[in-house]
Amino acid sequence: MKKILLFALLCCFSIVAFAQDYQFKTTVDLEATPVISQGRTGTCWSFSASSFLESEIIRLTGKQIDISEMYNVRNTYPKKAWNYVMRQGKAQFSEGALAHDVMNAVKSHGLVTSEAYSGLKALETNHNHAEMEAVLKAMLDVYIKNPGKKLSTNWKPAVESVLDVYLGESPKWFNFEGRRYTPKSFQEMTKINPDDYVTITSFTHQPYYEQFILNIPDNFSNGSFYNVTLDELVAVTRNALNTGYTVELDCDVSETTFSAKYAVASIPEEAVKDKKEFTAEIRKEKTITAEFRQEEFENFTTTDDHLMHITGMATDQNGNEYFRAKNSWGSNSERVPNDGHVHMSEAFFKLKTISVMVHKDALPKALRVKLGL
Template identity: 60%
Template sequence: MRKFFICICIFFSSNFINAQEYKFTPIVDIECSDVKSQGRTGTCWSFSTSSFIEAEIKRITGKNIDVSEMYTVRNTYPKKAWNYVMRQGKAQFSEGGLAHDVINSISDYGLVPENVFSGLSDNSNQHNHTEMVAVLKGMLDVYIKNPAKKLSPRWKEAINAVLDIYLGKNVTEFTYNGKKYTPKSFRDELGIKPNDYITITSFAHQPFYSNFILSIPDNFSNGSMYNVPLNEFEQTIINALEKGYTVELDTDVSEQTFSSKDGLAVVPLHNDKAAESLLSVRPEKVITQDYRQQEFENFTTTDDHLMHITGMVKDQNGTIYFKTKNSWGSEGNRVKFGGYVYMSSSFIRLKAISVTINKNALNKDLSNKLDL
């Protein structure tokens, strides 16, 4: 009887320990701009990468600059439209994009502050691109059908006119803090060099330490990525944060165990413990390169959302979580931790599609392997 009582005590004690509420201790916490809301748009790629660039500006110059997300969106849509029309509809035309689309826009068109180009119209305070995208898609589909049997080059002017109406006319010159700039001169004064930024991923269907184009729907611009083994992929994120660099993240958020409401993203060892794992610390799966690849190839891991990693914390058991800034606002019952989500090491290893970093954040060994 005494042995039975002891076993029962051990069982409940073990489950009590495993059911502890999360308690996080900061490891690295890099200053960044306030959490914003992307509203009813699919422009997380611009919001997150703009936040990443704002952190880079702060690191380089010490200045807090609110970068316009919609200036990048405005300049990227014509590229999306061209790709869709020239491929005669055999491509994706959507609101999505990737971090390198922002970097490409910065290279081609520069940067402007938010107060110079907000992308808002009709005195609105929230972005909503539902109607605009439907109009653009409808127009592009007509151009692809080519009813006149010879496509007029004016279609590009028509698309730009729609973008002017919904987002605003493009910026060529502006005044900021009493000084005149072009978007490119503003970029240059802030020390942002587009060639400094690279994207890193980890998939076994391509050789490691090579450069390749990852075939995912939102990679409309065929951006290339450096491929590294999974352990080096995660360590690259850690090294960057420890050096004071933030990290741009492309990830899957379609899992039940990603929750902005609870501010957590985990990979529980037992699938039937999904709900419990968002409330209390639970054992997680060990993520290997093979398992990551399997989940990507069977479409369990998909390219859903881009966010901004700004730090690291650990729970009471020593497990590392990455403090990740979202773009769904900072208040309300949809978000916790002020709009941040703590992503466990296992979640990042399994669900992170890629990261974009300043190449100077790489350790010397990996930089040499990638010939950078």
């Protein structure tokens, strides 16, 4: 009987010893602005890329500036509308876009502060674009049906008017730190040059070290991606962080094993039923190959559904390394009872990353040569 009890105690001890809650220690922590919420919108692309630019502004000028996410959204919608109309409705029109669309907006329209352009009406405190997107799409669908039998260009000012009603008119100038700026002169002050940033991905259906247009629904603007090996995609991200550059991330967070609540994302070797189960202990993860990554992309298990901003790295108590991603779902709430960051394992990153965007100087030198940058 004593032997049985002793055996049972040893088993219990082993289970307790193995079932470890994640305990993270930050190893790289680059400067970034506070976590904020994108509200009830599909504009993670602007919130994450704007956060990325805010870190770049800190790196380039030493200034911490809260730039307007909604100014970038406001200046991207007319381009989405153009694509939708010119393709006669045979394209996606939604709240989604990608990080390079923010760069395109900055290149065309400059930058402004959130104080100068909040995208909120009086008494509003949270963003909600459901009605605006529905109104825009319904209006564009009418124009596409062409009831007048000759499509006019009236849809262009009509789109601008709807955006002005819901988000506000774009400022022609504004004040910052006692000086008056236009959006373009403010961009110049921040030293942000959109041409300095590149988007990197890794897929086997295209040649490595060349650019190609990635066919995903949110790439309405036909942005080009540099294709590298999977190990190089990880190396790019790690090199950037270790040399003082943050990273913009497009990835899939639809997996059960992504948990904003528990601030961890991994790919356990064995299937789990729910988020609480997989976060209860550190589990052995799958080995992610380029072939498996490609298969999951082509069968739609991996899609581009969320963008975040990687600002650092961390390790768990077993020494496993993670990328620390700043999310845009707020912090210290019932949904996200933490500081609003997620620790992403290398396996999760390898399998679920669609692309990263970095300053070209953040690329390893040997890879820059391969890409001709």
